[in-house]
Amino acid sequence: MTGNKISDNDFALAIHGGAGTILRSKMTREREADYHGGLRRALEAGRIVLADGGSALDAASAAVMALEDEPLFNAGRGAVYTSAGTQEMDAAVMDGRDRSAGAVAGICGPRNPVLAARAVMEHSGHVILIGESALQFCRRQGLAFEEPTYFYTEQRWNALQETLAIRESGADDQDESRKHGTVGAVARDRHGNLAAATSTGGMTAKSPGRVGDSPVIGAGTWADNETCAISATGHGEIFIRYAAAHEIASRMRYAGQSLEEAARAVVIDMLAPAGGSGGVIAVDQAGNVSLPFNCSGMYRGVVRGDGRLLTAIYDEPLIDFRNA
Template identity: 85%
Template sequence: MTSTQNDFVLAIHGGAGTILRSKMTPEREAAYHAGLRRSLEAGRAVLADGGAALDAVTAAVMALEDEPLFNAGRGAVYTSAGKQEMDAAIMDGRDRAAGAIAGICGPRNPILAARAVMEHSGHVFLIGDSALKFCRERGLAFEEASYFYTDARWNALQETLAMRNSGSEDQDESRKHGTVGAVARDRNGHLAAATSTGGMTAKAPGRVGDSPVIGAGTWADNATCAVSGTGHGEIFIRYAAGHEIASLMRYAGKSLEEASRAVVMDMLAPAGGSGGIIAVDHTGAVSLPFNCSGMYRGYVRGDNVLRTAIYDEPMVEFREG
């Protein structure tokens, strides 16, 4: 999927694993496509107006965080202790500036917390109570715990805990790979990436996955590509998935598609790293590989056609305006 030189492109994901086809109703599927389209339109509006890739990925991820269907922000899952701990990261491909937060609950949009760290802290990564204190000092919007509560996430926790207590394993990939993300190339050729997550259902309190780890679940560099991942975070961290894709492009001369598929299919999958990535490169090419049952995903260019998909299937096209 290539682009003209001065075109913009935005790609998004709403997590890998997804609901099994056998359990997906037409109404629920339509709701997921609509949520993906709202995110694409939020980012597209920025890029179409000549805005920066960094602002576009921020807007796109905020839209996904506001949508309870996806595991980030308002739709975040619960830890084994019945708490919500959210992680997020953002990276600017112009100079590799980056910001990340982990283990927080309160800021309405965790991606704004990560961006505040990048732009106002002098650091890259803040966690827990200190991150919350920083967010309050920066004047970020906060919400009460009730805002983030959904019956679906709470029930999923109870089901997972019950399976653990009975000695069985949770086979539902959608509870393990919930993340949202966006990558973009703006009309000036600049790249950016952003990722946000509530983690894994019934995860150990304090566990942090790949989403906020720069070089693992989030990466952007104008010279190569911007990447946002979703999957088994521990494996994505161990294989430095995002940076590995960029390295294969930089040092091995591989195309974005070749590098992305090599990492997702040939490195992560054999190691147990179920999931996928979205990526764009400096030419405007897009790659969306995944090695599991599906990945909520989509992309849009300057033609204003919003393309979305869930499973291994042709993309649904919707022309904005």
């Protein structure tokens, strides 16, 4: 999906709640409404910032915080479990104005990991902090922490048990919703600046210590005013190996491709044949938006200056769910 060039004082925000959605056959009307509602709340959180003249970075952060607070999505409160029954969260932010970036990996405790990533960007001389040292840094910055019970959801715990049982049986797990999940936001503000933010709980039953593409700048997160802002979701190892987000920006910069051409070429023609199931959300300096994915679906949404909160889950047009 692309948009026409927007006016200089307009804005664009796109979000995702992860690729690899619940299978249509298992999705109830009530559950579907819940997902659309969560996406709409995140869009509105970012829209308020942009409509008030706020920065793309603030808007992307606000949208991701809203998604992290939703137990439906695999980030923050809804993070999945490792094979050891623990939770390890990753997040990243990037500012397109000067390519400032911050990321955290393998943490559990901060209520909003995206704020931990932003603290690294704004209050340290580093790009990525991990594990206990990252947690100590977050405490020094005064970030809000939660007890482990806050991050527990029965759905995620049951998914871990099901995945472990499938592995024990030797069967092939066909449920994409257990294999990957992430949340993210990309924005173009009224000043023409771009930003991206991504947050994830990783893969259900992943090995403790595994880090995916979300906090890897150029793989799962990227922002540069001269090209685009990207947040990815999918099979992180493949996205890292192909530097997916940076590849899209490079195709725009050096090959002269449009945002839509570059994003689709990477997601459909490059990642899919390599086993890189997933998708991206992308916005360019002109406010064009692209949301390609190569799997069963991707929780996603877009809002512009007209205030319409458009969302979708499967291979379908974005809709105003209130009027659906």
